[in-house]
Amino acid sequence: MTWEVHETHARRYPDEGWTLDACVAEDKAWRAADPEGHPAADGWPIWHYRYSRPDEGSGPGTLPQGPILDFHCHCWADSFAPRMRAYFENSFGITVFDSGTLDGLAERRARLGVTHSVVLPVPTNERQVPQFNVWLQDHLHDEGVIPFMGVYPWMDDPVGEIRRCAELGFKGLKLHPVNQHFRMSDPRMFPIYRAAIEEGLVLLFHTGSGIDYPTVGPDWDCSTSEIERFFDKFPYERTVLAHLGGAMDFHHFPEIHPEWPGYMDTAFELGHKPNEFILEAIRSFGVDRILFGTDSPWEDTADFLTRIAHMGFTEEEQRAILYDNGARLLGLPPRAE
Incomplete structure (x- = not known):
C-alpha cells in the first residue's frame, strides 16, 4: 500500500538546498521583522524543515499486512474542535490534517488502514477535566478508539478522578508537564503517579518542549534529568515517554537511556530527526518497547x-x-498470523 503524503506544510528539504540552520535564520528574521505578529499559514520555517523526504531510506517501501495502532492522537468534541484548529493554525502556522474530531480521526483511519487510535486529552485547567473525561467515557467502547483520561494536577482531588475513570474502563492517563506546569520529580505529583500505578493504568508523559513553551520553565520540566528522577522513584514498566524522550529540539537530540523501564512513542519525531538517529535510538532502546505514534492531527x-x-x-x-x-x-x- 502507498500513502498520499500531504505537502501542505510547504516543507523544506535538504535536496532543495535547505538546511536547519537556514530555516532557523529565516525564522529569526521573520520574528525580528514582526515581533508582535502571528505567523502566516506558511510561516515558522523551522517547523517545516525535514531532514529527509518521507520516501528516503533503505526500507522496502511497504508495510506488513495487519492492524496498525496509532498510540498518540488528539481530538476534541465537535463543538470545540474548530476553536482548537484555529488557535494552532493562526498562532503557530501549524497545518491541521483532519477536522480534529472523532469522526475526522475515524475517516483517516479508514483511508490509511489504521485500525486503532489512542486519544490523549490535555486539560490545562480544572474546568476542562470533566469536559474531556465525561466526553471520552461515552466513547470507551467505540470501534477503533482507545481513550485515555486526563487530570489537571492542581485540581481538587485528582486521585479521586483517576479512581473514577479507572473503574469506568479507561486504559491510561496522559500527563503534560509543559502545558500543565509541573516538574516530573515534584513530590506533589507522587499521589497522582501512585494512584495511576495502583489502578494499572498506562502512564504517558509528554517529554521535551512544546509548541508554545521551552523544555524547562520555572514550574515545569520534562527534560532527561527529570525523567531520570521520575524513574528513580517510580520504575513503572507501563510508562510511555512520548516523542522518543524529547520533542521539538531540532539541533540537540534527546539522550536515549536503554536502562529506563517502559516504552517510547514516535509522535512528531519522524522526519524532525535524521533517519540514522531514529533507527539507532529505537534499536538501542529496544524495538519491542517502541510505539507508533503520530501526534495527529498536527502531523500527517x-x-x-x-x-x-x-x-x-x-x-x-x-x-x-x-x-x-x-x-x-x-x-x-x-x-492474527
Whole structure:
C-alpha cells in the first residue's frame, strides 16, 4: 500500500538546498521583522524543515499486512474542535490534517488502514477535566478508539478522578508537564503517579518542549534529568515517554537511556530527526518497547506511515512498532498470523 503524503506544510528539504540552520535564520528574521505578529499559514520555517523526504531510506517501501495502532492522537468534541484548529493554525502556522474530531480521526483511519487510535486529552485547567473525561467515557467502547483520561494536577482531588475513570474502563492517563506546569520529580505529583500505578493504568508523559513553551520553565520540566528522577522513584514498566524522550529540539537530540523501564512513542519525531538517529535510538532502546505514534492531527499520518515503510526497519521491527508492542501494553488481541 502507498500513502498520499500531504505537502501542505510547504516543507523544506535538504535536496532543495535547505538546511536547519537556514530555516532557523529565516525564522529569526521573520520574528525580528514582526515581533508582535502571528505567523502566516506558511510561516515558522523551522517547523517545516525535514531532514529527509518521507520516501528516503533503505526500507522496502511497504508495510506488513495487519492492524496498525496509532498510540498518540488528539481530538476534541465537535463543538470545540474548530476553536482548537484555529488557535494552532493562526498562532503557530501549524497545518491541521483532519477536522480534529472523532469522526475526522475515524475517516483517516479508514483511508490509511489504521485500525486503532489512542486519544490523549490535555486539560490545562480544572474546568476542562470533566469536559474531556465525561466526553471520552461515552466513547470507551467505540470501534477503533482507545481513550485515555486526563487530570489537571492542581485540581481538587485528582486521585479521586483517576479512581473514577479507572473503574469506568479507561486504559491510561496522559500527563503534560509543559502545558500543565509541573516538574516530573515534584513530590506533589507522587499521589497522582501512585494512584495511576495502583489502578494499572498506562502512564504517558509528554517529554521535551512544546509548541508554545521551552523544555524547562520555572514550574515545569520534562527534560532527561527529570525523567531520570521520575524513574528513580517510580520504575513503572507501563510508562510511555512520548516523542522518543524529547520533542521539538531540532539541533540537540534527546539522550536515549536503554536502562529506563517502559516504552517510547514516535509522535512528531519522524522526519524532525535524521533517519540514522531514529533507527539507532529505537534499536538501542529496544524495538519491542517502541510505539507508533503520530501526534495527529498536527502531523500527517500518511507521512509517518511512508517513513516507517522506507526508513530501514525489518518487517519484524515494523510489526512490533506498528501494532504488537502497543497491543501487548493495552491488552488488545494479538495480530492474527
